Amino acid sequence: MRRCCILGGKEKIMLYQQKQYPFYNPVLVRISMGGGLTVNYVESLDQSCVEFPHVHECYEIYYCLSGEQHLYIDGAMNTLFSGHFAVIRPGIHHYTNYEPNMPKRYLVFVFAPPTAAASKSKGDQAEENFLSRILKYFEKNPYYVTKDRFGCDSIIYKMETEIEESYPGREQMICALYQEYLISIFRNLDPVEREKNTPSNTNLAIQITKYMHANYNKNLTIQDIADFFYISSRHVNRIFEEYFGQSLKRTLNIYRLNYAKNYLIDTAYSVEKIASLVGFSSQKMLYRLFKEMEGITVSEYRAMHRTGSSAVKCSGAEAPESKKNEKIE
Incomplete structure (x- = not known):
């Protein structure tokens, strides 16, 4: 909130100040x-x-x-x-x-x-x-x-x-x-309450995806998910694959990859920073999966989807990575 006053016919600009609520x-x-x-x-x-x-x-x-x-x-x-x-x-x-x-x-x-x-x-x-x-x-x-x-x-x-x-x-x-x-x-x-709300394997599989959506940006492991739902890691994998026909680990990487797209479009963050924000252990993994699943490089995707109106929305933005760094290992 900006405060100002008029002194001697001239406007004196005061400092920006935090709004004070009675609450x-x-x-x-x-x-x-x-x-x-x-x-x-x-x-x-x-x-x-x-x-x-x-x-x-x-x-x-x-x-x-x-x-x-x-x-x-x-x-x-x-x-x-x-x-x-x-x-x-x-x-x-x-x-x-x-x-x-x-x-x-x-x-x-x-x-x-x-x-x-x-x-x-x-x-x-x-x-x-x-x-x-x-x-x-x-x-x-x-x-x-x-x-x-x-x-x-x-x-x-x-x-x-x-x-x-x-x-x-x-x-x-x-x-x-x-x-x-x-x-x-x-x-x-x-x-x-969570256990009561997931009485069947079908419901539990859905709940696992919800948990992954909410926590994809962390250093999340299958054991973490198992601990959260009070079941074994083997049981987590079996339930998930039976219901979705795909491994839990690959699904988590797909979530991370897709959330990375938001950062590529909306910010100028480096690929290294984006990889960290979405939970990848290294930028190399993001490079490799992006090429494998999208068929194009990270820089190519960013160039295709960023326009003049795609201004950087987050403070502290960094310049995007150059193509020379996009080595798939």
Whole structure:
């Protein structure tokens, strides 16, 4: 947001500044979930916010309320559309890419789980088991990105009203809404729910493709997929090949290859950078597969599809690779 004023008949241009929303709560709030979880900070932000790459010892949830958000997590770009969110574990560098001309609004929600177990009732123990089951996923994975299936946006709008207003019982209602929001967020991640929703091999094969779409940009292995669905790697391969008639590994490479096309068209990133962004271990693999599956080189594809209107949409773009580097090994 740009601010300006008129002084002595002349316009004085002020600095660009981040828009301040009333939806902001830096107060530490302790909720009963899991035996004493603490919410550190909640704020609504938009495209005027300049985020610096940062890391901390708390979990952070980014929830995209509108527009399109490009969120860099652990060096990889993740696109959040309206109704999508990301949960990031402690110790992982992350930030939202600054794109002032791309309207968006999103919520940041920072929390810390309880550090020590205390005497708990049966209800507290059930909450702790639920929370532990969710957080166990992050022991091996730095983050999780998915589409919200449990109406978290409606809870966010209730939060906004309570934080902006001063109704009686405000603190208690904010505490209750924080807990409702976290439970709803975690329901999207709960492996128990996932198992219930995939009772057959057919459904499981479809779910595997969805997981691959969401995680193709990571250093994803068959064992990672097997661990996520609580089955063996052999079982994953068998289910996938029986249903689709193609190996899981090749399908994953096809996804990566096709997503690479977006970067080739929309950015001037080097092939090495694009290969890394879509999950290939090296640019040589992208060169080889592109020639094998498309029948043309990466540079030829880029030249065919980039036009004068295909301006670079991402900051920090690099010049495209020259053809002399396209050696297929």
